[in-house]
Amino acid sequence: MTAATQFYTTTYQKRTAPRGLFTPAAAPFTAAQGAEVILPAPAPLPERDWSQLHAPKVRPAGALTLEQIASVAFHTLGLTRYEPTEHYAFHRLAPSPRCRYPTELHYVALRHPHLPAGLYRYHPVRHTLQPAASPAWWASLLATAPVGCADGWLLSSVPGRVRNTYGDFSTRLMFLEAGHVTEQLRLALDTFGLEGADSPLTADLQWEVPDTEVPVSAVWHAPSPHAGPVADLPVPLGRSLLQRHSGHGFNGMFPRPARLLASEVERMARYALSRTGDQGSLHALIRHVDGLPAGAYAFDASGRPTLLRRLGDPGESDRAAFIAPGFDVRPCPLVWFVAVQTSDLYASDRWEPYQQAHGLAGGLAQRLGVAAAAYGLFARPAVSHDEQYFDWLFGFTRTGQTTLYEVLVGRDRDQGFPQRLGRPVTTLV
Ligand SMILES: Cc1cc2nc3c(=O)[nH]c(=O)nc-3n(C[C@H](O)[C@H](O)[C@H](O)COP(=O)(O)O)c2cc1C
Incomplete structure (x- = not known):
């Protein structure tokens, strides 16, 4: 049994986390490096009624347009709320422990008319896509793509942003946050009438908390095998x-x-x-x-x-x-x-x-x-x-x-x- 599964509990792991033993927290929103794709302004979230949301989605003929990419990325991990008088000033549509934002969003181009196949990291401050080097696990990521799928999204997590505060407890927070962001990505896709099928990725992690950024889930533009029953809320x-x-x-x-x-x-x-x-x-x-x-x-x-x-x-x-x-x-x-x-x-x-x-x-x-x-x-x-x-x-x-x-x-x-x-x-x- 690994330490990760043995000590899952809140009281034990959070209280005994080796806080402060690690290097200072890595900053979120790191500066742009190299060439980047400047995205168009995101479209506002459409006010679709609930029956439309549950209707079958239109299958995109090919990859998303740059405007669709911009709209989905912004409404998943864009900076949507600024609270200058508060302790945490920048907020997104998904929460993050102490706003440390370990989760990163990438657009995955498989067959795109303008973007060479590869990973493109969304930069929320610059609202750009930055080409990322293909990781060692690129082949295993591709293996999760449904047949005929042109593109999708990849979520990864940067342990160094949370480990300084949370020690070994960080993995729990990283995976919980990734669950929030994956769901938010699916909700954004739903709202724009796009299909999204998620497939959790499992990095071959070793205890203790890893140093390197880890892939946590992929969402492909393909029909979801488990669209839930109709449920609605009192506002759009x-x-x-x-x-x-x-x-x-x-x-x-x-x-x-x-x-x-x-x-x-x-x-x-x-x-x-x-x-x-x-x-x-x-x-x-x-x-x-x-x-x-x-x-x-x-x-x-x-x-x-x-x-x-x-x-x-x-x-x-x-x-x-x-x-x-x-x-x-x-x-x-x-x-x-x-x-x-x-x-x-x-x-x-x-x-x-x-x-x-x-x-x-x-x-x-x-x-x-x-x-x-x-x-x-x-x-x-x-x-x-x-x-x-x-x-x-x-x-x-x-x-x-x-x-x-x-x-x-x-x-x-x-x-x-x-x-x-x-x-x-x-x-x-
Ligand atoms: C995985 C996770 C764990 C969190 N744990 C705590 C917690 O233990 N105590 C707390 O007060 N807030 C906790 N938060 C809330 C965050 O501090 C809060 O989401 C953040 O300040 C962002 O606020 P926002 O969602 O309004 O943008 C947690 C959030 C996440 C995603």
Whole structure:
């Protein structure tokens, strides 16, 4: 068994990560080198209605045009939000731990009328494509391309951007973030009416955290074998994608009190699970939802909640939901938990299930974020919960699952709220 699978847990690995032992964090958005392809301005996300989104996509005759490449790249990893007064100024449509942005996006040209076959790295500051040297694993990447496919996308991850802060815990964050970005890429393709079939890539990684950039997933322009059932949100998808955010401020915040209706929570769950179906195991700590007593719930693929346990002392679960200081869970209407079968991770001696479990959790969390945005709420993905407590609360001690990832949902304060001056008084206890 590798260390990666043995120590997957939050409390052990995050608390004992050898922080600061590594070289200073590598900067994101590194300067352009050599020739680059200047992309046209991205087209705005179209406001397509939900039935159109679920209609079969038009098969592109060949590779994407430069404008399509620009639009998809920008709405996957472009810099879409600038918050100059906040601790983290640059934001994208997918979240990133402390905005370290380890994930890189490449356009993969196989048969393009203007671009020689190869990898082109998207530079979000310059909004350009930069030809990248073919990596050693180029042949194994090509092997995942469906027959007749002209082009696609590759996501890779740069460990040096997160390792300084997170030590050996970095691989979990890299794979979770890659899950978010892969899902965001698919959502951007959906919105532009383009096909996308993803195929997770598994680098032959060695423990410990690797030095070199690693490929994490490919999305080809080809029909998806697993398009999910119809699920929608109360506002157009394009608007939700642009509004998704993790809540302002440093790594911790004090949300405003918010309440939801049970039907709204069910709709969010249904939307999130419509891509993964039974594969995604979704649970929640419900705090302030009309029609659902405070407690621990499981959600099925149709979004129906089942009460597993009422909350005796909410203070206990609030503390367990964010064990690092700084985030006040009490005003949040709910906290989602994404669980996976970790008995599989234990049984395997390979990276593949470990990487895929995190990718699945990240993708589900991306959709939970988009769903929260449709209701004007933030969704903060985090690995700051006490997973032993939640494994007990959700009954996972009997099932072999564990809570891999959480998404805290709440109402944001105004930008610039003085978060570090002290604890504000709320009416909630
Ligand atoms: C994999 C992952 C892990 C994260 N872990 C935490 C965490 O433990 N605590 C926290 O407060 N925020 C966490 N975040 C949230 C990020 O700090 C947040 O997404 C980032 O500041 C970007 O904000 P935005 O999504 O509004 O652009 C995490 C995000 C990701 C993608």
